[in-house]
Amino acid sequence: MNAHGKPEPNGNKPKQPGDRHSPARLNPTARLGGLLVAAALSLAAASALAAAALTLVDGGQPRAVIVIGPEGSAQAREAAAELQAVLLRITGATLPLPEQAPEGSRAKVLVGQSAAREAAGRLGLIIPAGLKPDFDDEGYVVATAADTLILAGNETEPYQGTFFAVYDFLHTLGCRWFFPGEFGEVLPRLSTVTVPTVRRVARPALRVRDVWYSGHLPVSNTQGADFTLWKRRNRFCRPGFWSPGGPFLQNPTDDSTYRLLPKEKYWAAHPEYYSLNPNGTRNERFLCMSHPGAIQAAADTVIEYFGARPDHYAFTFSPPDEPVLCHCAECKAAMHGAYGGEGYGDVSDPYFRFVFDLADRVGRSRPDRWVISMAYYNRCRPPQGVQGKGKNL
Numbered sequence: 001m002n003a004h005g006k007p008e009p010n011g012n013k014p015k016q017p018g019d020r021h022s023p024a025r026l027n028p029t030a031r032l033g034g035l036l037v038a039a040a041l042s043l044a045a046a047s048a049l050a051a052a053a054l055t056l057v058d059g060g061q062p063r064a065v066i067v068i069g070p071e072g073s074a075q076a077r078e079a080a081a082e083l084q085a086v087l088l089r090i091t092g093a094t095l096p097l098p099e100q101a102p103e104g105s106r107a108k109v110l111v112g113q114s115a116a117r118e119a120a121g122r123l124g125l126i127i128p129a130g131l132k133p134d135f136d137d138e139g140y141v142v143a144t145a146a147d148t149l150i151l152a153g154n155e156t157e158p159y160q161g162t163f164f165a166v167y168d169f170l171h172t173l174g175c176r177w178f179f180p181g182e183f184g185e186v187l188p189r190l191s192t193v194t195v196p197t198v199r200r201v202a203r204p205a206l207r208v209r210d211v212w213y214s215g216h217l218p219v220s221n222t223q224g225a226d227f228t229l230w231k232r233r234n235r236f237c238r239p240g241f242w243s244p245g246g247p248f249l250q251n252p253t254d255d256s257t258y259r260l261l262p263k264e265k266y267w268a269a270h271p272e273y274y275s276l277n278p279n280g281t282r283n284e285r286f287l288c289m290s291h292p293g294a295i296q297a298a299a300d301t302v303i304e305y306f307g308a309r310p311d312h313y314a315f316t317f318s319p320p321d322e323p324v325l326c327h328c329a330e331c332k333a334a335m336h337g338a339y340g341g342e343g344y345g346d347v348s349d350p351y352f353r354f355v356f357d358l359a360d361r362v363g364r365s366r367p368d369r370w371v372i373s374m375a376y377y378n379r380c381r382p383p384q385g386v387q388g389k390g391k392n393l
Contacts (some may be wrong), residue, residue, distance in 0.1 A: 053194040053195065053196050053197075054107055054144050054147065054148075054149055054194065054195040054196075055107060055192070055193070055194045055195075056087070056095065056107060056109065056149070056193040056194070056195065057087065057091045057093045057095075057190070057191070057192055057193040058192050059191055059192060060091060060092050060093055060191050061093055062093040062094060062095045062096065063106065063107055064095055064106060064107035064108060064109055064149075065095060065096045065097070065098060065106055065107075065108055065109070066080050066083060066084055066095050066096070066097045066108075066109045066111055067097075067098065067108050067109065067110050067111065067115050068080045068097070068111050068112050068114070068115050069110075069112070069114040069115040071114045072111070072112045072114045072115055073112055073113065073114065073155050073162075075112065075155045075160065075162050075163060076111050076112025076113065076114065076115065076152075076155065076162050077112075078163075079111055079112065079151070079162045079163045079165075079166045080097055080111040080112070080166075081097070082163075082166060083095075083109070083111065083151070083166045083169075083170070084097050086170055086175060086187070087193070089187055090173065090175070090187055090188055090189065090190050090193070091190050091191060091192075091193060092191075095109070106147075107147045107148070107149070108147060108148050108149070109148075109149045109151060110148060110149070110150050110151065110152065111151050111152065111162065111165075111166065112151075112152050112155065112162045113127055113129065113152050113153075113155050113162065115152070116141070116150045116151070116152035117152070119145060119148055119150055120141055120143065120150050120152065122145065123143055123145050123150075123199065125141050125143055125150075125199065125201060126201075127140070127141050127152045127153065127154070127161075128140065128141075128153060128154040128161055128201075128203065129154050129155070129156060130154070130156055131156045131157070131159070133313055133368040133369065133370075135207045135248070135249060135313075136203070136207065137154055137156075137159070137203065138153070138154055138159040138160065138161055138164070138203055138204055138207075139153060139154055139161055139201060139202060139203030140152065140153025140154065140161040140162065140164045140165035140168065140201075140202060140203070141153065141165060141200070141201050142165055142168050142169055142198055142200045142202075143198060143199045143200065144195055144196075144197050144198050144199070149169075149195055150165075151165040151166050151168075151169055152165055153165045158237070158238045158240055158241040158248055159238070160232060160235075160238050163232055164202075164204075164235050167232075167233050167234075167235060168200070168202065169195075173188060173190065173193065174186075174187075174188035175187050175188070177230055177233040177234060179230065180223070180226040180227045180229070180230035181223075181226045181230075184230065204235060207249065208237060208241075208249055209235065209236045209237050210231070210236055210237050210251075211231070211236065212251075213227070247309075247311050247312045247313060248313055248314065249313065249314050249370060249372065250314050250316040250372060251316070252316035252317055252318040252372055252373055252374045253316070253318060254318055254319070254320060254321040254376075255285060255318070255319070255320040255321060256316065256317045256318055257285070257286055257287060257317045257318065257319050257320075258284070258285050258286075259301070259315075259317055260287060260297075260298035260301050260302070260317055260358075261273055261274065261287050261294065261297055261298060261301070262301070263284050266297060267284060270293060270294075270297070272288065272291060272293070272294075273287060273288060273291055273293055273294035273297060274286065274287055274288060274294075275287055275288050275289075275324070275325070275326035275327075275328075275331075276288065276326055276327045276328045276331075277327060278327050283326075285320050286319055286320065286324050286326070287326075287354075288326050288328055288330075288331060289326055289331050289334070289347070289350040289351055289353070289354040290326070290328065290330035290331045290334060290350060290354070291328075291330075295354060295357050295358060295361070296361070298358055299358050299361035299362055302315045302358070302362045302371065303362055303365055303366060306362075306366050306369050312369075313368075313369055313370055314369065314370035314371070314372050315362075315369070315370070315371055315372070316371075316372040316373065317372075317373055318373055318374040318376065319351075319376075319377075319379075321376075321377070322377065323344035323345070323377055323378040324347060324351075324377075324378065324379075325344075325345050325347060325378075326347075326350070330350075331347070331350045332345075334349050334350035334353060335347060335349060335350060336349060336384075338381065344377075344378040345378060346378050346379070346381055347378055347379050348375075348378075348379045348380070348381040348382065348383045348384075349383045349384055349385070349386060351379045351383075352375075352379070352383040352386050353383065353386045355371070355373050355393065356386055356387065356388030356393065357388075358371060359371040359388055359390050359392055359393040360388050360389050360390050362390075362392065363389075363390030363391075363392045366392075367390065367392060368392075369392060370392050370393070371392055371393050372393075
């Protein structure tokens with residue numbers, strides 16, 4: 001019966017303290033046991049997490065050493081010194097940097113290929129190394145194992161993998177370098193640094209990562225050094241990787257298309273290979289983008305270059321720093337009447353048709369080498385209906 005003297009619906013009765021399923025009927029000892037089990041499980045989980053965390057600094061005191069090994073590279077030594085200096089600024093603690101890890105149980109930070117290769121191997125990790133023509137291996141490893149933190153990467157010139165491993169780790173602590181110099185630097189203040197279990201193998205998504213300030217800007221030596229360091233801390237390419245005339249991937253310089261058709265070889269015999277001016281003369285600094293002979297001669301030049309310079313991975317070129325045009329009928333037709341923002345004829349279509357064709361021809365004999373040019377001035381618009389077959393452009 002309910003409070004109004006009527007039967008409960010469906011014959012159900014309110015649960016009484018003595019009912020079999022009533023919480024009040026649970027054995028107090030059983031309830032206490034359940035609470036103790038839950039507490040024990042929580043403590044076990046917390047202990048496991050604590051055991052997994054690697055402590056580098058505790059209460060402002062160093063609890064680890066940084067190790068590069070006696071055969072550590074120059075990059076490993078500089079990266080280790082940078083790690084030590086930044087951790088000092090963050091925590092006030094100086095982590096020792098001995099040649100060899102001392103005996104004992106103190107935690108170790110292994111920096112660089114030489115110091116970390118064996119420890120990484122025990123984890124089944126391979127630290128990226130070596131140089132291949134695809135330039136896709138500037139990777140690094142950040143990993144923990146027992147009392148060890150591994151920070152190492154590809155140190156083969158021109159790669160900066162070990163630097164990147166160190167900066168990846170510092171980034172997880174909250175370090176940021178938003179622009180060059182001390183005013184762009186944001187560092188946390190920490191009395192304790194612990195590292196959770198981590199196994200990370202990473203590499204940049206782009207081969208070329210760079211930013212350039214104009215050579216016309218008045219930049220002091222100190223500002224230039226700050227800029228270079230800022231780029232490294234933000235995992236840009238090393239200076240020299242993307243530079244004119246270097247052996248790796250080169251930044252094309254203006255007014256270098258003449259390299260494709262050396263004047264002493266082609267000017268007298270084949271003036272038709274060079275771009276046509278409105279007055280009917282030829283421009284020795286630029287080429288006809290449509291002439292089949294000019295395209296093949298340019299491809300031959302690049303292939304011969306790689307034969308003579310097997311240590312170079314790229315051939316670069318770019319037209320003069322001006323609105324380049326060829327006024328022959330074929331090149332003008334390929335422009336489709338397009339004009340650039342300043343009213344100049346837009347040569348994106350004929351120029352990049354030529355570049356793709358050149359790269360394809362070079363790629364047939366040298367698929368392991370790169371052809372690099374620049375979208376600039378009156379060739380900034382993405383070309384329409386132009387596509388190459390190779391992957392070396």
